[in-house]
Amino acid sequence: MSMKLLKPEQFGLKREVEYGSPEQNAAVQQIVAAVKAEGDAALLRFTEQFDRVKLSSEQLRVTDEEIQAAYAQVDEAFLLAIREAADNIRRFHEKQLRNSWMDLAEDGTMLGQIMRPLKRVGVYVPGGKAAYPSSVLMNVIPAQVAGVPEIVMVTPPATGGTEGIDPYILVAAAEAGVKELYRVGGAQAVAALAYGTESIAPVDKICGPGNIYVALAKRSVYGVVDIDSIAGPSEIVVLADDSADPAYIAADLLSQAEHDEMASAILVTASEKLAQAVIAEVDSQLASLPRYEIAKASIEQYGAVLLVASLEEGIKVVNQLAPEHLEIMTVDPMSQLSYIENAGAIFLGPYSSEPVGDYFAGPNHIIPTNGTARFSSPVNVDDFLKKSSxxxxSKQALLANGHKIMTLARHEGLEGHARAIEVRLNKEGQ
Amino acid sequence: MSMKLLKPEQFGLKREVEYGSPEQNAAVQQIVAAVKAEGDAALLRFTEQFDRVKLSSEQLRVTDEEIQAAYAQVDEAFLLAIREAADNIRRFHEKQLRNSWMDLAEDGTMLGQIMRPLKRVGVYVPGGKAAYPSSVLMNVIPAQVAGVPEIVMVTPPATGGTEGIDPYILVAAAEAGVKELYRVGGAQAVAALAYGTESIAPVDKICGPGNIYVALAKRSVYGVVDIDSIAGPSEIVVLADDSADPAYIAADLLSQAEHDEMASAILVTASEKLAQAVIAEVDSQLASLPRYEIAKASIEQYGAVLLVASLEEGIKVVNQLAPEHLEIMTVDPMSQLSYIENAGAIFLGPYSSEPVGDYFAGPNHIIPTNGTARFSSPVNVDDFLKKSSxxxxSKQALLANGHKIMTLARHEGLEGHARAIEVRLNKEGQ
Incomplete structure (x- = not known):
């Protein structure tokens, strides 16, 4: 079955956010409560139960020797590429930094906004095949650029007996600047980061992806600590005209589709010729893809080619979809940019293939999914800063404005507020 | 009973976040589902049931005539004061605005971050005595400064038959620039803003305080729309030395205590003389306060004077408490500022009484409570902006870096990602 060719009004992309079953929620509540109450003892018990690895408290922390050993296991091309990627990511995120500022008025009043990094951040890295070195960089570097002095990583030990963590993950963490790593995963790791145990000091924010238990645990500790948003399945929308190369578009759609059966890959075009050519290209490129089954399921369920009347209508459709990734492959993509209201990351022109941004260019690859680009943003330095007013x-300002403040306070029935001003005006002889 | 004089280690301020009873949660789920499914019909039914006001769809929206009539009902001193406050708030928040930026590399690559306002924001304003004109300004003006084109306000009709909304609220909304107001409240109003009805178009973000039903409804629609954080009871910490005036400190502590029986007012000082003087002043000022019962309950349950060994220890205690409001009344308050890591708003010197910030100076008065100043910020313009990468x-950049990107993609087992690069390199003859 090939990609469906549809009118936009025939297509609705709605995937429900996963909130977990009552049983999963109950299990997570119980794990979180146990770690909060018992600390390391519960942490080690759950690690034995779920990961089938028996550890002591002393074995929780990954040693410097293990990290050095990991370097010996990764190949040189990977190391060079990830170092250059880390540099690019660091350089892009440094441009997001902001200064504290002050505004000095003529009456002696000074108002300002102070920017400070969070003190301690925990990054969750999933185990096994879901562990992506690139995601380690994308979570850690913005925190580091923000100036967070303590960045902690947790990741489950390999299931079933060995304590080993993927050396590529360890190297990515070290390259990103993480100095404190623990081999613990699941809801128990999230609880440890939120409440602290004898071995792991509590953090101010937890970020990074995980399975449903990790997601539910993060949701349940939100308020005790900050959390990042819970990522949904990945999406790409390509907006293209006749000038675009169908082979490029098909390859980019498939690179999204191979992520996950629930991933969504959509072409929006006013050209029926291009639409048909892309459908044929997808069929042909899909056949030889190693992750064929996943990509096929994604294309069949959530893929579509939406045929619009004009580029203008296409832009409207894009704004309604509010995709995580948008590629614009038109004659003059920059001239469409101003009209794109909702898209997490916007890739312009034939050479800005999505993997360029996934791995290397510098902008973050953790981007709002499921239409939430309407109101949220890719991970960035601000996520690791807090502001204080x-x-x-000045005395002069209070004498000039005190009575107005008292008027407003008394209108709201807050006499105590008014008197806090009045006691000063009285003392100053007004 | 007077304020307790304690060592910091004898004091722990922990108030649990309110998540509502199972019955309250079930009621909210049912209301939200009904409004989502039935639209206006459910909205009007719940308004009749809970507010005892029977409205038609046409009566939901507040008319321009009603707003004009409200102006005739408010007194001149209030109007002048709130206009000046609105100007100050607008001026402060304008300084938070940020530009989109681009970084142009020598190889033709352009990377950037685009800042855009949310398109449509809903502000909830509670009814009755909990309706504060100042909070209308503090919620609406940052959104307006961010450039949000559609700002909608909802507020319950007066309970029990009349359709009237407090004229002071209507005037504050009009002064802040709100042009679209609906007389609807509770969980049903939140559901209408999230999902839309025949009369009310859906929004991208809902903010503003409300009762437990409003808070639970906001929590339940989070993800469909963005929400602001759920405010806890208010807090003040005063850090002072012998140079401070005990009458000023006592008045400021009481202005916080009168808010709510769960509000918290704390003095941190190394001076036992000041501590005793403030305790005596609180007793004396409390006696004549109109909201005596509330302030007394707050002072008894959550108030304290914490006697520390030094100003340095005092600063540590402040950082642990991470208060919503911090006043520093010392000989040279600016010299402490750098050491304050966790505080939502910092008031410096004898004339910076908290009500100055609550009503008039310009910074926002919606500030993280319950220790969350460790990781979150006062309401600000960023809350109404989203970023796109x-x-x-460039072709040159892809030719230079394509193979590194393919290395990283293949390491992660994502061959489709590698091929999206490869198809381009092949075509370009590499």
Whole structure:
């Protein structure tokens, strides 16, 4: 079965956010409560139960020797590529940094906004095949650029007896600057980061992807600590005209589809010729893809070619879909940019294939999914900063404005607020 | 009973976040589902049931005539004061605005971050005595400064038959620039903003305080739309030395305590003399406060004077408490500022009484509570902006870096990603 060719009104992309079953929620609540109450003892018990690895408290932390050993196991081409990627990611995120500022008024008043990094951040890295070195960089580097002094990583030990963690993950963590790593995963790791145990000090924010138990645990500790948003399945929308190369578009659609059976790959075009050519290319390229079954399921269920009347209508459709990734392959992609209201990352022109951004260019690859680009943003330095307001009111300003403040406070029935001003005005002889 | 004088280690401020009873959660789920399914019909039914006001769809929206009539009902001093406050708030928040930016590399690559306002924001304003004109300004103006083109306000009709909304709220909304107001409240209003009805178009973000039903409804629609954080009871910590005026400190502590029986007012000082003087002043000022019962309950349950060994220890205690509001009344408050890691708003010196910031100075008065200043920020313009990454990769850059990207993709087992690069390199003859 090939990609469906549809009018936009025939297509609706709605995938429900996963909230877990009542049983999964209950299991997570119980794990979180146990780690909160018992600390390391519960952490080690759950690690034995779920990962089938028996550890002592002393074995939780990954040693420097293990990290050095990991370097010996990764190949040189990988190391060079990930170092250059890390540099690019660091350089891009450094441009997001902001200064604290102050505004000094003529009456002596100073108002300001102070930017400070969070003190301690925990990054969750899933185990097994879901462990991506690139995601380690994308989670850790923005925190590091923000100035977070303590960045902690947790990742499950390999299931079933060995304590080994993928050396590529260890090297990516070290390259990103992580100095504190623990071999613990699942809801128990999230609980340890939120509440702390004898071995793991609590953090201010937890980020990084995980399975449904990790996601539910993060949701349940939100408020005790900050969390990042829970990622849904990945999406790409390509907006293209006749000038685009169908082989490029098909390859980019498939690179998204191979992620996950629930991933979504959509072409929006006013050209029926291009639409048909892309459908044929997808069929042909799909056949030889190693992750054929996954990509096929994604294309069949959530893939589509949406035929629109014009580029203008195409832009409207894009804004409604609010995709995680948008590629614009038109004669002059920059001239469409201003009209794109909702898209997490926008790739312009024939050479800006999505994997360029997934791995290397510099912008973050953790991007809002499932239409949430309407109101949220790719991971960035701001996610690891907090702001404080600063108010230094002068005597002159208080004398000039005190009565107005009292008027507003008394209108709201807050006499105590008014008197906090009045006690000062009285003392100053007004 | 006076304020307790304690060592910091004798004091722990922990108030649990309210998640509602199972019955309250079930009621909210049912209301939200009904409004999602039935639209206006459910909205009007719940308004009749909970507010005891029978409205038609046409009566939901507040008319321009009603807003004009409201202006005739508010007194001149209030109007002048709130206009000046709105100007100050607008001026402060305008300084938070940020530009989109682009970085142009020598190889033709352009990377950037595009800042855009959310398109449509809903502000909830509670009814009755909990309706504060100042909070209308603090929620609406940052959205307006961010450039949000559609700002909608919802507020319950007065309970029990009349359709009237407090004229002061209507005037504050109009002064802040709201042009679309609906007389609807509770969980049903939140559901209408999230999913839309025949009369109310859906929004991208819902903010503003409300009762437990409103809070639970906001939590349940999070993900469909963005929400602001759920505010806890208010807090003030005053850090002071012998140079401070005990009457000022006592008045400021009481202005916080009068908010809510769960509000918390704490003095941190190394001076036992100041501590005793403030305790005596609180007793004396409390006696004549109109909201005596509330302030007394707050002071008794959550108030304290924490006696520390030094200003340095005091700063540590402040950072542990991570208060919503911090006042520093010392000989040279600016010299402590750098050491304050966790505080939502910092008031410096004798004339920076908290009500100055609550009503007038310009910084936002919606500030993280319950220790969350460790990782979150006062409401600000960023809360109403979203970022998109922009990637325009040049042919030259792809030829230079394509193989590194393929190395990283293949390491992660994502051959489709590698091929999206390869198809381009092949075509370009590499």
């Amino acid at each position: 600063m108010i230094l009111y | 922009m990637i325009l990769y």
